Amino acid sequence: MYFESFADFIAMGRHGFYVWLAYGIALAIFVFNIVHPMLQRKKIIADLKRRERREQQKRT
Amino acid sequence: MSLVTATIKRDLLIAARRPGEWLNPLMFFLMVLALFPMAVDPDPKFLAKIAAGVVWVAALLATLLSLDSLFKEDVEDGSLEQWLASGESLYALALGKAFVHWCMTGLPLTIAAPLLALMLNLPDDAYGVLFLSLLIATPILSLLGAVGAALTAGVRSGGLLLSLVIMPLYVPVLIFASNAVYQAGLGMVYQGQLGFLGAIFFLAVTLTPFATAAALKLNLSR
Amino acid sequence: MWDYLVRLYHKLGSPKWFYEISGKWLPWFVVPAALCLIVGAVWGLAFAPADYQQGDSFRIIYIHVPSALLAQSAYIMMAVCGAVFLIWRMKMAAWVAASIAPIGATMCFLALITGAIWGKPTWGTWWVWDARLTSMLLLLFLFFGVMAIQQAMETEENAAKAGAILSLVGLVNIPIIKYSVEWWNTLHQPATFKMTEKPAMALDMLWPLLIMVIGFYLFFGAMVMIRTRNEILQRERKKNWVKKVVQEQAAK
Numbered sequence: 171m172y173f174e175s176f177a178d179f180i181a182m183g184r185h186g187f188y189v190w191l192a193y194g195i196a197l198a199i200f201v202f203n204i205v206h207p208m209l210q211r212k213k214i215i216a217d218l219k220r221r222e223r224r225e226q227q228k229r230t
Numbered sequence: 231m232s233l234v235t236a237t238i239k240r241d242l243l244i245a246a247r248r249p250g251e252w253l254n255p256l257m258f259f260l261m262v263l264a265l266f267p268m269a270v271d272p273d274p275k276f277l278a279k280i281a282a283g284v285v286w287v288a289a290l291l292a293t294l295l296s297l298d299s300l301f302k303e304d305v306e307d308g309s310l311e312q313w314l315a316s317g318e319s320l321y322a323l324a325l326g327k328a329f330v331h332w333c334m335t336g337l338p339l340t341i342a343a344p345l346l347a348l349m350l351n352l353p354d355d356a357y358g359v360l361f362l363s364l365l366i367a368t369p370i371l372s373l374l375g376a377v378g379a380a381l382t383a384g385v386r387s388g389g390l391l392l393s394l395v396i397m398p399l400y401v402p403v404l405i406f407a408s409n410a411v412y413q414a415g416l417g418m419v420y421q422g423q424l425g426f427l428g429a430i431f432f433l434a435v436t437l438t439p440f441a442t443a444a445a446l447k448l449n450l451s452r
Numbered sequence: 453m454w455d456y457l458v459r460l461y462h463k464l465g466s467p468k469w470f471y472e473i474s475g476k477w478l479p480w481f482v483v484p485a486a487l488c489l490i491v492g493a494v495w496g497l498a499f500a501p502a503d504y505q506q507g508d509s510f511r512i513i514y515i516h517v518p519s520a521l522l523a524q525s526a527y528i529m530m531a532v533c534g535a536v537f538l539i540w541r542m543k544m545a546a547w548v549a550a551s552i553a554p555i556g557a558t559m560c561f562l563a564l565i566t567g568a569i570w571g572k573p574t575w576g577t578w579w580v581w582d583a584r585l586t587s588m589l590l591l592l593f594l595f596f597g598v599m600a601i602q603q604a605m606e607t608e609e610n611a612a613k614a615g616a617i618l619s620l621v622g623l624v625n626i627p628i629i630k631y632s633v634e635w636w637n638t639l640h641q642p643a644t645f646k647m648t649e650k651p652a653m654a655l656d657m658l659w660p661l662l663i664m665v666i667g668f669y670l671f672f673g674a675m676v677m678i679r680t681r682n683e684i685l686q687r688e689r690k691k692n693w694v695k696k697v698v699q700e701q702a703a704k
Contacts, residue, residue, distance in 0.1 A: 172499055179498060185509035185573050192512045192569045193493070196519075199562050200489075200671070203555060207678045214685050218698045221689075377621055381614050385604040395597040395618060398590045399625050402632035409636065430628065441621050444538070448610050448617075 233318045234326045237309075241330040252334045255292040256342055262288035263346055274351040281350035282360070282411035286404055289339050289364065293371045294396065296335045298389040300327060300379035305449050314450055320443035325435070328369070328376040328442070336368030353415030359424070360414075363407040366427045373434040374399050380445035403430060465542045467684045468693050474677040481674035488667030496660035503657075512570040514660055518668035520563040520584070523591060524626075526556030526672065530598070531623035534616030544680075546612035547687065549619070550602065551679035555672060557595040563588050583637035587630050594622040608687075 173179040182189045245251045266284045267277060304310045313323055343364055344357045352360065378396040382388030410423035463469040496514035503510035533549035536542055567585045568578050579585075598619050605611035688694050 172501055182508035182511070183502065185507055188509050188569050188573050189497070189511050192515055192566045193497070195565055195569075196515045196562055199558050203558060203671075203675055207675065207682055210682050211678070211685070214682055215698055215701045218685070218689055218694070219702050222695060222698065374621075377617075381601055381618060382604065384606075388604070391600055391604055394593070394600055398593040398597065398629065399621065401590055402625070402628045405632045405636045409639070426632075433624075433628075437624065438621070441617050444617050445614065448605075448613055 233313065233316055234322045237313075237323065238326045238330055241327070242333060245330070245334045251296070252338050255296045255335045256338050258295055259288050259292040259339060259342070260346055262291055263349060267350070277351040278353055278415070281347060281352040282356060282415060283408045284350060285343055285347050285352070285360065286363075286408040286411070289343060289368070290371065290400055290404055292339060293335050293368065293375060294393050295389075297331065297372075297375040297379045297392060297396075298382075300331055300376060301383040301446065301449070302388075305383045310446060311450055314447065320446055321439045324376060324380070324439035324442035324446065328372045328438070331376065332369050332372040336364070336372055340364040340368055352411075355417055356411050356415035358414070359420050360411045362424060363410050363427065366424065366431055367403050367407045370403050370427070370431050370434045371400065373438040374403075377438050377441045377445060380442045380449070383446075384449045403427065406430075465544050467544060467547075467688050468691070470544055471681055471684050471697075474681055478674060478677055481670050481677065485667050485670035485674055488663050488670060492660045492664035492667050496664065500657050500660050501654065506574055509570060509573040512566050514664045516563055516566040516570060517661060518665045519559045519566065520588060521665060522668050522672055523556055523560035523563055523588065523595075525669075526552050526559060527591060527594065527619070527626070528623065530556060531616075531619040534619045537612060538616045538620075543687075546616065547683040548676060548680050549615060550612065551676050551683060553595060553599050553602070553615070555675050555679070557592065557599065559668075559672075560588060560592040560595055564592060581637070581640070583634040586637065587633045590629050590633070591626070594619075594626075598622070 171179075180186055180190075263284065266280065270276070270280075301310070304313075313320065340361060344361050347357065347360060375392075375396055378392045378399075381395065382392045385391060406423045406426050410420040410427070413423070414420040464473065492514060496511055500511070502508045530549045530552040533545045533552065536545035537549065564585065567582075567588065571580050571582070571585075572578050598615050601618050602611040602615040605614050685694055685697070
């Protein structure tokens with residue numbers, strides 16, 4: 171461990187704000203990049219399901 | 231080949247009969263030039279420092295404005311479909327259209343800018359290089375612009391999209407051209423910058439018509 | 453080996469096969485990606501030594517460099533996919549290109565933001581017209597342009613073609629842009645050193661960086677596959693195999 175204590179780790183030698191801000195934004199962007207396509211997929215599948223149901227109803 | 235020259239002649243004739251086509255970009259250019267001293271600082275020493283850059287930015291913006299209508303009418307009135315049906319080379323057509331645009335915008339700017347740069351107190355040594363840089367680089371702007379105009383020809387309010395799409399491509403031209411003028415004003419070396427602009431010009435004149443032709447074909451299938 | 457690769461390439465060109473193959477490959481991308489990212493981040497944050505001149509703010513490099521590299525690679529990949537689509541009319545290539553664009557743009561944005569945040573303690577201002585940052589900004593504009601032109605086209609085929617043409621024009625321009633910006637920057641460079649310079653970096657600083665780069669690229673691969681699978685489901689919705697997939701999903 172490079173740092174003496176956990177407090178030192180958070181402080182990052184006075185640059186704590188910047189380092190954690192950067193990593194925080196990175197995390198947010200990663201999460202967005204994961205969540206957005208997954209939500210899209212759910213929406214597409216739900217859409218297609220609904221369409222299929224309507225087609226079935228039309229045929230019967 | 232005859233269709234290309236016929237189109238060029240027609241477009242130039244139309245432009246001659248509609249002075250607005252080539253006067254408006256010039257007026258816009260003049261107005262943008264005037265904005266800087268008014269918004270920042272009219273002090274001649276300050277203006278001398280920024281003149282090269284401001285003239286070039288204004289020229290770039292004026293070019294962008296006039297690009298919007300490059301292919302719009304041809305898409306709308308069906309000329310574009312006639313071209314494709316004729317079997318003539320779209321590459322040559324694209325080149326011809328870019329040339330027409332340069333005649334209507336780049337050429338007037340090249341002639342007028344050194345005169346108008348007086349208002350910005352451009353250093354004496356820079357005027358010749360300003361003319362040269364405009365002469366070499368405005369065709370590049372027209373050629374690259376033609377690609378963007380062809381891509382956005384059928385799009386509503388395509389003008390803004392056009393600017394967004396072309397801006398990054400214009401940056402190297404802007405950097406070298408304005409720097410050449412600035413260095414010339416300081417009495418320093420500028421030939422390298424002009425040489426690089428020449429290289430970009432040859433790259434553009436050979437390659438961009440392919441992209442423009444491909445983009446024009448897109449507008450036909452709607 | 454070569455035959456296998458050629459066959460694989462052709463298989464990937466079929467939407468159904470791509471969907472099935474990517475479904476099998478996904479865990480192999482996601483799990484290693486997560487591992488690399490976590491290990492790399494923890495190593496870089498807690499265990500790597502601080503930089504002599506910049507102190508601990510230099511740890512931002514473990515995000516800034518991978519995202520910058522990825523943004524540039526993503527653009528090149530997008531342009532290559534565009535070329536494949538234009539030349540061989542392979543629909544899959546267009547869909548992959550469309551999937552890459554938003555991911556590449558967010559990576560570009562991340563590189564810019566982390567660059568700016570890193571710049572503040574290093575140079576005292578949030579934004580500096582450093583050559584790398586300026587090139588990255590222009591790359592972001594190039595990404596936006598491709599995404600914007602795709603949105604503006606009416607048919608999906610035209611959108612794919614327009615995007616492909618524009619990304620290729622951009623691709624030819626990228627070396628010119630980078631050269632011109634670096635040249636411009638050396639003329640106007642501030643007196644401090646470039647922050648993403650790669651001097652002889654100590655090994656214990658370099659390892660976490662390599663791991664993060666691998667993690668980012670694996671993550672990118674996984675994301676492209678996920679987004680492309682969505683595109684496939686959407687575009688091929690009339691096909692029977694898609695209907696079966698939907699039913700299986702619905703049953704879950």
